[in-house]
Amino acid sequence: KAGVTQTPRYLIKTRGQQVTLSCSPISGHRSVSWYQQTPGQGLQFLFEYFSETQRNKGNFPGRFSGRQFSNSRSEMNVSTLELGDSALYLCASSLVAGSEKLFFGSGTQLSVL
Amino acid sequence: GQQVMQIPQYQHVQEGEDFTTYCNSSTTLSNIQWYKQRPGGHPVFLIQLVKSGEVKKQKRLTFQFGEAKKNSSLHITATQTTDVGTYFCAGRFTSGTYKYIFGTGTRLKVLA
Numbered sequence: 001k002a003g004v005t006q007t008p009r010y011l012i013k014t015r016g017q018q019v020t021l022s023c024s025p026i027s028g029h030r031s032v033s034w035y036q037q038t039p040g041q042g043l044q045f046l047f048e049y050f051s052e053t054q055r056n057k058g059n060f061p062g063r064f065s066g067r068q069f070s071n072s073r074s075e076m077n078v079s080t081l082e083l084g085d086s087a088l089y090l091c092a093s094s095l096v097a098g099s100e101k102l103f104f105g106s107g108t109q110l111s112v113l
Numbered sequence: 114g115q116q117v118m119q120i121p122q123y124q125h126v127q128e129g130e131d132f133t134t135y136c137n138s139s140t141t142l143s144n145i146q147w148y149k150q151r152p153g154g155h156p157v158f159l160i161q162l163v164k165s166g167e168v169k170k171q172k173r174l175t176f177q178f179g180e181a182k183k184n185s186s187l188h189i190t191a192t193q194t195t196d197v198g199t200y201f202c203a204g205r206f207t208s209g210t211y212k213y214i215f216g217t218g219t220r221l222k223v224l225a
Contacts, residue, residue, distance in 0.1 A: 031211070033212065033213075035215070041217070042201070042217040042218050043201065043203075043215035043218075045212050045213070048211050050211070056210050056211050056212040058212070059114075090155060090156070092156075101146060101158040101161060102146070102148075102156075102158060102203075102213065103158070104148075104155040104156045105155065106154075107155055
């Protein structure tokens with residue numbers, strides 16, 4: 001069974017640009033969560049999707065958005081990039097949400113110059 | 114707000130010594146999970162605790178959930194170099210949300 005796949009693995013952007021990150025969950029998993037990981041802040045929750053609906057959102061500005069498709073694949077978009085957006089963005093999937101263990105992808109390392 | 118505090122932030126131990134990391138929440142948790150992230154890797158699920166006062170063991174690892182379901186600990190007996198990494202707790206609050214709030218993690222370094 002393939003794991004959680006995130007693309008691209010690395011990304012370099014400049015301030016003001018926008019970026020889209022992709023996440024393919026484990027087959028059969030319907031819940032996808034996104035986290036931002038930085039050295040000083042640990043893992044910060046961005047949002048969680050289940051059956052194409054965003055059910056939870058973290059405390060991030062509106063520049064951060066996401067969506068989930070009918071096949072459970074998810075995308076995350078960050079518009080008007082800032083230097084502080086440089087981080088590892090991790091996607092996690094689970095069968096259902098709330099009490100299932102999370103399976104993380106390898107992440108997308110975003111660098112904003 | 115909902116927060117999960119984790120201490121210590123760093124821990125260096127000699128191989129063979131024990132190690133403990135602690136998580137504390139300001140409010141009651143529905144359940145708590147523990148993850149391990151190796152350097153350069155992604156978090157990998159270790160265990161989930163649900164019941165008040167629950168204790169679970171995995172070989173040299175012992176996990177506890179407090180009676181009030183507000184704190185948890187992970188204890189490693191006789192650390193090995195393979196235990197190196199960052200250990201995170203992740204709490205789900207009882208407000209009916211579907212998100213896990215992660216602690217800041219404890220980075221463990223084991224000196225051979």
